[in-house]
Amino acid sequence: MLMNLLALDLESAERLVRDLGWPRYRAQQIFRWLYRGRVRDIERMTDLSQAERAQLRTIATIGRFQDCHIVKSTDGTRKFLIRLEDDLIVESVLIPEDGWLTLCLSSQVGCTLDCGFCLTGRMGLKRNLKAYEIVDQVLTIQDRLEPGETLTNLVLMGMGEPLANLDAVTEAVVRLTNSHWGVGIPARRITLSTAGLAPRLKDVAALGVNLAVSLNATTNAQRDQLMPAINRLHPLNTLLAACRAYPLPPRQRLTFEYVLLAGVNDTEQDARRLTKLLSGMRCKVNLIPFNEFNGSGFQRPDDDTVLRFQSVLRRAGFHAFIRKSKGRDVLGACGQLGRLPESREPAILTPVGAGC
Numbered sequence: 001m002l003m004n005l006l007a008l009d010l011e012s013a014e015r016l017v018r019d020l021g022w023p024r025y026r027a028q029q030i031f032r033w034l035y036r037g038r039v040r041d042i043e044r045m046t047d048l049s050q051a052e053r054a055q056l057r058t059i060a061t062i063g064r065f066q067d068c069h070i071v072k073s074t075d076g077t078r079k080f081l082i083r084l085e086d087d088l089i090v091e092s093v094l095i096p097e098d099g100w101l102t103l104c105l106s107s108q109v110g111c112t113l114d115c116g117f118c119l120t121g122r123m124g125l126k127r128n129l130k131a132y133e134i135v136d137q138v139l140t141i142q143d144r145l146e147p148g149e150t151l152t153n154l155v156l157m158g159m160g161e162p163l164a165n166l167d168a169v170t171e172a173v174v175r176l177t178n179s180h181w182g183v184g185i186p187a188r189r190i191t192l193s194t195a196g197l198a199p200r201l202k203d204v205a206a207l208g209v210n211l212a213v214s215l216n217a218t219t220n221a222q223r224d225q226l227m228p229a230i231n232r233l234h235p236l237n238t239l240l241a242a243c244r245a246y247p248l249p250p251r252q253r254l255t256f257e258y259v260l261l262a263g264v265n266d267t268e269q270d271a272r273r274l275t276k277l278l279s280g281m282r283c284k285v286n287l288i289p290f291n292e293f294n295g296s297g298f299q300r301p302d303d304d305t306v307l308r309f310q311s312v313l314r315r316a317g318f319h320a321f322i323r324k325s326k327g328r329d330v331l332g333a334c335g336q337l338g339r340l341p342e343s344r345e346p347a348i349l350t351p352v353g354a355g356c
Contacts, residue, residue: 004063005042006034006132009171010181020055030056031181038139040064063132065140077327079337080141084109084133088126091159091337092137095326101145102153105137107169108160110338113195115227117216117259119293119331120159120338129160131171138176138183154185156192157212159337163197163204173207193257195227198234198242205247212255212286213243218273222265240277253319254283259335260306261290262299271312284319291325291333295340 013027067083078094093104110123187208217223223231260266313320
C-alpha cells in the first residue's frame with residue numbers, strides 16, 4: 001500500500017527523503033507543495049526532478065479528501081460535509097462576517113462528551129480525526145473559495161472536543177501555522193474551544209493560539225445537568241482555578257462561551273453569579289443564544305432576556321458580546337453540527353446545495 005504524504009510529520013518526511021538518498025531540504029519542499037501549493041498529484045512538485053517524482057510515486061500518494069458536499073445557508077454560511085476514507089462524515093463551516101471569513105474546524109467525528117445542548121454530543125464519539133484530516137479540512141475549503149475570498153480566522157469549535165484529541169490537534173496546529181512550509185496561518189488567528197479539560201489548558205498555551213472555554217453554567221448543579229461528563233471530571237472550581245493559572249500573553253484575554261438556554265441558565269441571577277465566578281480575570285464573554293435542533297428539549301431565549309443578561313455583565317465591567325447565529329437554517333450554527341441515526345435525523349439536513 002502506498003504511504004500518504006499528508007500523514008507524515010516533518011521528522012517522518014525527513015526520514016523518508018534520507019532513505020531515498022535525497023538531501024534533507026527535499027522534505028520541506030514536499031511539504032510546501034502539500035500545504036502551500038495544495039497539490040493532489042506528485043507530478044506537480046516541479047522543483048523535484050522527473051526522476052525523483054517518478055521514484056516518489058512508486059511509494060507514496062497524496063491522500064486528499066475526494067468527496068464533499070456544500071450546504072448553503074441563506075445568510076451566506078457554507079457547511080461542508082466531507083466523507084472520510086472509512087465513510088464517516090465530518091463537518092466544517094465557513095462563516096462570512098463583516099469582512100472576516102472564519103472556518104470552523106472539527107477535531108473528532110462526533111464527540112467524547114455528552115453536552116445536552118449540542119447535537120454533536122448526541123452522536124457519541126465515532127473516532128478522533130488524524131492531524132492530516134484536521135488540516136485537510138482547511139486545504140479542501142481553500143480550494144473551493146470564491147474569487148477574492150481569503151480565510152482570515154480558524155476556530156476549532158466544530159465537531160468534537162479538541163483537547164480529547166490533543167496530539168493530533170497539536171500536530172495540525174504546527175502544520176497550519178508554520179510560515180515556511182506550512183499553511184501559514186498566524187497562531188493569533190486561531191482559536192481553540194474546549195468544554196473544560198482543565199489539566200490540558202496549559203498545553204494550549206504552548207501552541208500560541210487563543211483559548212475559549214465553554215462554561216454555560218454558574219453552579220455545579222447546572223453544569224451537572226448540562227455537561228455531565230466534563231463536570232464530573234473537572235467541576236467549576238477546578239476549571240476556573242486552571243483558567244486563573246493560564247499563562248495569558250500581554251494584551252490577550254481568555255474567552256468564556258456561555259450558551260443561553262431559556263429558563264435554564266439565562267436569568268439575571270445567573271448573570272450576577274457569572275460576574276462573581278469571573279471576577280478579576282482578564283477575559284471576555286461570548287453569549288450564544290441556543291441554536292435549536294430537533295429533539296433537543298431546550299429552547300432559545302427571547303432577545304430581551306439575552307440583552308438583560310449581557311447588561312448585567314457589562315455593568316460589572318466585563319466585555320460581553322452576543323454571538324450572531326449564522327447558518328441555523330442548515331444546522332451549521334454553534335451546537336448544531338452532526339448527524340443523528342436516520343430514525344431521528346432532522347429533516348433539514350437532507351438537502352445538499354452543491355458538490356465540491
